[in-house]
Amino acid sequence: RTESRLVLDCGVAPQVGLTFIARVLLHCDVLVVLKQFALPALTSLLHASSAPVETVLAAWALVLQHSEDSEMVQTLVRSTELRHGTFGSAATLRDAASVLLGLVAHLEPELFERCCPPKTGLLVAEALCYRMFGPGSGPQLQSLACEVFAISFPVWRRHLKAAGPANRDESLEWFALQALNLYQEPRVATSCLNLIMQVGAEDANTLLRVMGKAARSRERGPAYASSALLVLVAFIHNFAARVLPFLPKFTEVVLRCLEPSDPVLRRQSLLAVTSALHQLVQTFPMVAFHQPSQKFAVGTSDGLVVVYDLRTATKWRILEGHKGAIAALTFSKDGSQLGSYSAQDNSVRLWQCGSTGFLGGLLGTSSRCLQRHGLPPPAAAGSDAWRTVSLAWTERGFLRLVRDNSEVLEIRPQ
Numbered sequence: 095r096t097e098s099r100l101v102l103d104c105g106v107a108p109q110v111g112l113t114f115i116a117r118v119l120l121h122c123d124v125l126v127v128l129k130q131f132a133l134p135a136l137t138s139l140l141h142a143s144s145a146p147v148e149t150v151l152a153a154w155a156l157v158l159q160h161s162e163d164s165e166m167v168q169t170l171v172r173s174t175e176l177r178h179g180t181f182g183s184a185a186t187l188r189d190a191a192s193v194l195l196g197l198v199a200h201l202e203p204e205l206f207e208r209c210c211p212p213k214t215g216l217l218v219a220e221a222l223c224y225r226m227f228g229p230g231s232g233p234q235l236q237s238l239a240c241e242v243f244a245i246s247f248p249v250w251r252r253h254l255k256a257a258g259p260a261n262r263d264e265s266l267e268w269f270a271l272q273a274l275n276l277y278q279e280p281r282v283a284t285s286c287l288n289l290i291m292q293v294g295a296e297d298a299n300t301l302l303r304v305m306g307k308a309a310r311s312r313e314r315g316p317a318y319a320s321s322a323l324l325v326l327v328a329f330i331h332n333f334a335a336r337v338l339p340f341l342p343k344f345t346e347v348v349l350r351c352l353e354p355s356d357p358v359l360r361r362q363s364l365l366a367v368t369s370a371l372h373q374l375v376q377t378f379p380m381v382a383f384h385q386p387s388q389k390f391a392v393g394t395s396d397g398l399v400v401v402y403d404l405r406t407a408t409k410w411r412i413l414e415g416h417k418g419a420i421a422a423l424t425f426s427k428d429g430s431q432l433g434s435y436s437a438q439d440n441s442v443r444l445w446q447c448g449s450t451g452f453l454g455g456l457l458g459t460s461s462r463c464l465q466r467h468g469l470p471p472p473a474a475a476g477s478d479a480w481r482t483v484s485l486a487w488t489e490r491g492f493l494r495l496v497r498d499n500s501e502v503l504e505i506r507p508q
Contacts, residue, residue: 140201236286278317345392349390381393
């Protein structure tokens with residue numbers, strides 16, 4: 095019934111349809127209404143008749159340009175055109191304006207720029223930030239503001255410095271931290287996580303820095319610290335390609351929570367850290383873990399293989415030899431050897447990963463490359479081909495390689 099009524103109203107008149115969409119969004123289940131009804135209906139309405147729609151959008155933009163107690167806004171609250179069923183107050187009317195104009199900027203950015211005064215984008219960003227992070231907003235309105243901000247995050251990012259504290263230069267860091275604070279509210283968590291994901295999609299390094307610092311924080315308690323790590327788990331799952339250039343940094347941020355010098359942090363973070371490391375292994379072929387020895391290996395884009403010891407949360411070995419990015423890693427069953435594959439230098443290398451004595455362990459220097467196997471260049475592969483690469487030991491003691499172009503090779507160690 096909601097869907098049919100929404101479509102019907104959008105077909106009657108632009109001012110009625112826009113008003114009704116705003117009212118439904120403010121009072122119904124955000125995720126269901128926004129994706130299944132409001133966005134399709136708003137798209138149809140914006141394409142239906144340009145002149146009437148532009149007039150109404152310009153009127154909505156005026157709402158954000160005036161204070162709530164101004165005579166113009168009070169007149170709009172009372173007007174039939176903008177109160178289809180009544181918004182009840184100037185504050186609610188402004189909420190409706192920010193949500194509606196935010197969605198229009200996402201669906202029809204050129205129409206938004208044409209109809210709205212130059213500062214409207216800033217006013218929308220400020221209004222949404224206030225509803226997300228300011229006092230007095232309930233979960234319904236906070237979730238809605240998160241979803242609208244997230245859906246066009248690159249559009250609003252340029253306004254963050256003005257929307258955040260005046261003395262904040264690092265506006266995106268401020269925003270990510272505010273979003274993490276809001277994420278602690280269970281009723282808003284789903285929408286807020288979607289928003290945080292967009293921060294990472296825009297700037298993965300900033301997300302990593304903010305969440306890494308929060309994961310080691312004690313002021314807010316263990317649940318808060320663990321939630322920062324779980325945000326990183328979600329980001330790895332949803333934006334693996336954005337994580338790829340920062341794999342060593344991601345690993346080290348997570349491992350800092352396991353430092354033996356801070357047993358309290360290590361204990362309270364263990365489950366979240368385990369989840370994060372597991373997600374890295376499951377997602378990236380160039381990450382490998384050997385459970386009995388607690389060794390965790392990460393291949394880098396500059397041809398290094400960094401092996402960490404999870405018991406001490408430190409770098410254990412740095413393996414140098416490849417001339418291009420590492421595409422896949424695998425430990426032997428007993429953990430004494432590590433296989434590595436680089437698609438850029440077309441080679442598989444076999445490394446010694448057992449103990450090299452006290453001095454070698456103390457220095458943490460490069461281990462010995464036991465063997466190198468050159469391979470013929472593969473056929474061209476797509477940019478996402480790294481996901482399909484794999485390197486694994488077979489029962490016969492061979493290395494089975496699936497290359498970027500899906501070619502399968504078996505390499506017999508000498």
